[in-house]
Amino acid sequence: MTFNILELDKTFELESNFNCRYLSPTKLHHFLIEYHNKNIDKIGCSELGKPIYKLTLGNGFKNILLWSQMHGNETTGTLSCLDVIKFLAEDSAISKKILEAFTLDFILMLNPDGAEIWTRRNILGIDINRDFLTSSSTEMQLLKKVASSKKYDLAFNLHDQRTIFGVTGKKEPATLAFLSPSESENREITETRKKSMGLIADIYKEISQLIPNKISRFTDEFYPRSVGDNFQKLGIPTILFEGGHYPKDYLRQNTRRYFSLALITALYYATVKNNWEENYEVYETIPKNSTFFYDIIYRNVQLSSINDTKADLGIQYSEEIRKGDNEIIFVAKIEDIGDLSLMNAHKEIDAEGRYLSLPDGKLPKIGILADFKLDEWIISNGKKLEHWV
Numbered sequence: 001m002t003f004n005i006l007e008l009d010k011t012f013e014l015e016s017n018f019n020c021r022y023l024s025p026t027k028l029h030h031f032l033i034e035y036h037n038k039n040i041d042k043i044g045c046s047e048l049g050k051p052i053y054k055l056t057l058g059n060g061f062k063n064i065l066l067w068s069q070m071h072g073n074e075t076t077g078t079l080s081c082l083d084v085i086k087f088l089a090e091d092s093a094i095s096k097k098i099l100e101a102f103t104l105d106f107i108l109m110l111n112p113d114g115a116e117i118w119t120r121r122n123i124l125g126i127d128i129n130r131d132f133l134t135s136s137s138t139e140m141q142l143l144k145k146v147a148s149s150k151k152y153d154l155a156f157n158l159h160d161q162r163t164i165f166g167v168t169g170k171k172e173p174a175t176l177a178f179l180s181p182s183e184s185e186n187r188e189i190t191e192t193r194k195k196s197m198g199l200i201a202d203i204y205k206e207i208s209q210l211i212p213n214k215i216s217r218f219t220d221e222f223y224p225r226s227v228g229d230n231f232q233k234l235g236i237p238t239i240l241f242e243g244g245h246y247p248k249d250y251l252r253q254n255t256r257r258y259f260s261l262a263l264i265t266a267l268y269y270a271t272v273k274n275n276w277e278e279n280y281e282v283y284e285t286i287p288k289n290s291t292f293f294y295d296i297i298y299r300n301v302q303l304s305s306i307n308d309t310k311a312d313l314g315i316q317y318s319e320e321i322r323k324g325d326n327e328i329i330f331v332a333k334i335e336d337i338g339d340l341s342l343m344n345a346h347k348e349i350d351a352e353g354r355y356l357s358l359p360d361g362k363l364p365k366i367g368i369l370a371d372f373k374l375d376e377w378i379i380s381n382g383k384k385l386e387h388w389v
Contacts, residue, residue, distance in 0.1 A: 077158025197283035217289060
């Protein structure tokens with residue numbers, strides 16, 4: 001059996017029942033009941049009584065636990081799990097090998113209450129990923145109950161990261177970032193960490209062929225309350241995935257594709273490698289994640305009518321879901337004003353000294369909506385309009 005990521009990319013298909021970035025808990029519930037009823041187990045309910053499911057595939061001796069959307073507004077992991085589940089149902093040599101080697105437990109959407117209203121925390125305001133020690137949230141209690149139900153040989157902690165992140169040394173967004181979490185403040189490279197590092201090195205080697213210079217390594221600062229750090233500390237090799245921005249892909253369909261292919265890559269190498277720690281040293285050669293991106297920067301804006309002082313405007317989108325909508329919306333706000341010469345943006349516009357004027361003669365201020373004029377230019381929700389609408 002050979003693994004060719006370029007060929008796999010040509011034939012790989014996303015789960016077509018889910019085409020939006022927003023993922024309704026109700027829609028996911030109905031989908032699992034209709035298509036995977038024999039493979040799902042209701043492990044409990046959220047604070048608001050929404051069901052939380054574990055879907056199990058494979059009959060291998062080794063066990064893998066994957067959980068997604070512990071942060072409600074981070075859907076790429078859930079969508080990619082659905083893509084991987086679709087892939088594993090296909091009659092391919094790779095899928096057969098994975099299912100023979102492993103029993104895979106997917107906890108899809110750990111935080112359905114937060115997912116419903118597109119918020120990071122659960123309905124009680126708890127960040128589930130900082131709740132491992134006290135387990136104040138129902139959702140964390142359920143995750144820990146599943147994790148202690150059998151011996152897990154590998155864990156995947158699936159997240160999204162904001163568009164602010166880029167790849168150190170590159171003027172590129174961090175479309176994917178990976179982490180082998182630390183087990184202590186000293187960040188020592190333990191035998192458990194080596195195993196997850198080795199598998200991340202395999203992911204990096206393969207997926208870099210598809211998105212060169214757009215993969216980074218998340219900070220390995222030790223977080224004593226977080227899930228990944230504590231799983232690793234318990235001796236379960238743990239890989240954290242972060243889905244980030246791909247150019248002109250705010251709905252993250254391209255990101256989702258590469259995230260899914262990275263998951264399949266990790267499962268494949270976990271299947272065929274006898275020593276997961278092999279080539280773990282490559283992990284530390286992956287460029288670090290850095291925060292140096294705005295969504296939009298307007299360069300050389302004249303802020304005052306009194307003098308010709310120029311500055312840059314950094315614009316950032318906030319993401320919202322409106323009740324009854326099937327997809328999130330992006331609301332542009334002014335994030336920073338001043339010298340942004342060391343910052344990058346996913347879109348940069350030279351305003352050439354044009355004078356900034358805000359509605360009702362207001363002064364520029366951090367946090368306000370990005371609706372303004374730059375002389376004859378009309379800026380609406382951060383975007384320069386080409387004509388009146």
